[in-house]
Amino acid sequence: MKTISYWEHQGFGKADWVVIGAGLVGLQSARRIKESYPKSRVLVVDEHALGNAASLRNAGFACFGSAGEMLDEVARTSEADALGLYEKRYLGIQKLLGRYGAEKIGFQASGGTEVFSHSDSEEADRVFGSLKYLNSMLHAVHGKDSFEICDTGSSGMNVINRGIFSPLEGGLRSHLLYQAVREDALKAGVEIYEGMRVSDWQEDEQSVKVQMESGLTVTCSRLLVCTNGFSKRLIPDLAVAPARGQVFVTKTLGKLPFEGIYHADKGYIYFRELGGDRVLIGGGRNLDFEAEETMEMVVTDRFKNHLKSYMESVVLPGKSIEFEYEWSGVMGMNENRNPIIGWHSNRVCLAVRMGGMGVALSSWVADEVLHVVERDLGV
Numbered sequence: 237m238k239t240i241s242y243w244e245h246q247g248f249g250k251a252d253w254v255v256i257g258a259g260l261v262g263l264q265s266a267r268r269i270k271e272s273y274p275k276s277r278v279l280v281v282d283e284h285a286l287g288n289a290a291s292l293r294n295a296g297f298a299c300f301g302s303a304g305e306m307l308d309e310v311a312r313t314s315e316a317d318a319l320g321l322y323e324k325r326y327l328g329i330q331k332l333l334g335r336y337g338a339e340k341i342g343f344q345a346s347g348g349t350e351v352f353s354h355s356d357s358e359e360a361d362r363v364f365g366s367l368k369y370l371n372s373m374l375h376a377v378h379g380k381d382s383f384e385i386c387d388t389g390s391s392g393m394n395v396i397n398r399g400i401f402s403p404l405e406g407g408l409r410s411h412l413l414y415q416a417v418r419e420d421a422l423k424a425g426v427e428i429y430e431g432m433r434v435s436d437w438q439e440d441e442q443s444v445k446v447q448m449e450s451g452l453t454v455t456c457s458r459l460l461v462c463t464n465g466f467s468k469r470l471i472p473d474l475a476v477a478p479a480r481g482q483v484f485v486t487k488t489l490g491k492l493p494f495e496g497i498y499h500a501d502k503g504y505i506y507f508r509e510l511g512g513d514r515v516l517i518g519g520g521r522n523l524d525f526e527a528e529e530t531m532e533m534v535v536t537d538r539f540k541n542h543l544k545s546y547m548e549s550v551v552l553p554g555k556s557i558e559f560e561y562e563w564s565g566v567m568g569m570n571e572n573r574n575p576i577i578g579w580h581s582n583r584v585c586l587a588v589r590m591g592g593m594g595v596a597l598s599s600w601v602a603d604e605v606l607h608v609v610e611r612d613l614g615v
């Protein structure tokens with residue numbers, strides 16, 4: 237039988253807020269709540285150390301959606317949803333930069349480029365033909381054109397010679413961002429406890445009793461669930477499916493002929509230069525959506541070979557590629573990639589479903605969580 241010490245019970249038995257999930261969303265939301273309600277005790281619990289799910293397993297793109305991806309988004313949802321999502325991501329990155337500063341999170345304003353391989357020339361025509369429409373639709377967000385046609389000739393890639401440049405995008409260093417967010421939360425007085433997996437909770441009129449797998453319970457006034465791709469384990473009927481993303485980083489390759497971040501295949505494939513001599517490449521989920529709808533964080537030979545072949549035929553044609561790092565992470569996905577933020581019940585609030593660009597969304601989401609809390613509970 238599991239036993240709980242007197243000390244564990246004394247130390248963790250009660251809180252004003254419990255936040256489940258120490259990813260970018262949980263930590264920033266906790267910090268915003270603590271700042272606004274400084275007398276409250278805010279605990280963040282996570283089953284893993286160091287944001288194991290996505291926040292330290294992403295590609296570090298500070299991006300809002302390539303032109304091909306935005307067209308796909310409009311077709312899958314609606315113009316209003318696609319525009320709203322683009323705006324949240326754009327504002328989210330501005331908030332991250334405003335809060336932590338570009339240097340602290342390793343942000344490089346390289347811009348982002350969408351490239352098209354020769355076999356995608358029909359898709360390229362469709363996207364180039366829609367740039368005017370997309371630019372006028374997105375103009376309201378920042379008063380500028382989001383997309384410009386650029387020459388890809390000097391990149392050395394085996395792609396058609398025109399690409400689409402997004403001047404406001406860039407790359408950041410995910411470990412620096414995570415450290416900055418975590419330190420900021422701790423400095424604000426948020427308590428973070430790892431190795432605590434929530435198995436369930438019971439809510440009554442006064443409180444929520446949060447049950448840890450270890451047997452410990454924490455009684456709190458409000459619960460905030462920031463479990464993104466893992467949310468279905470706690471709330472099975474939520475419209476958030478897990479979506480695994482696999483990522484690979486090459487061995488050092490010598491000086492590369494390109495820099496910055498790149499999108500291809502409607503955003504399903506993404507790659508970037510790292511440190512000037514390695515390439516990070518990830519994605520390809522559209523190869524097999526069903527297989528990747530999983531919380532199992534492993535890499536598979538099928539995806540590794542697919543991305544290796546893309547590297548050798550498109551990104552660095554003719555070069556033999558070996559990967560030195562490989563990993564996967566889990567996103568929270570749905571046809572509609574707008575996040576779910578709001579009350580699930582009287583005392584349980586949700587901030588989940590960050591789609592493929594939750595780094596960009598996270599600061600915006602944290603502000604929105606606070607907005608919902610202040611609006612409904614008062615300041």
Ligand SMILES: Cc1cc2nc3c(=O)[nH]c(=O)nc-3n(C[C@H](O)[C@H](O)[C@H](O)COP(=O)(O)OP(=O)(O)OC[C@H]3O[C@@H](n4cnc5c(N)ncnc54)[C@H](O)[C@@H]3O)c2cc1C
Binds near residue numbers: 483565
């Ligand atoms: C491979 C990959 C590449 C990506 N690339 C980019 C990118 O370049 N740019 C971008 O903007 N976004 C990217 N993303 C998306 C982005 O990383 C995520 O959307 C973002 O990190 C989500 O943050 P989060 O805090 O909502 O969730 P997470 O970081 O997933 O955090 C959720 C936390 O909840 C914890 N948890 C879950 N269930 C429980 C439980 N029952 N009890 C306790 N703890 C629990 C997990 O351990 C986890 O730490 C990528 C994601 C992946 C997987």
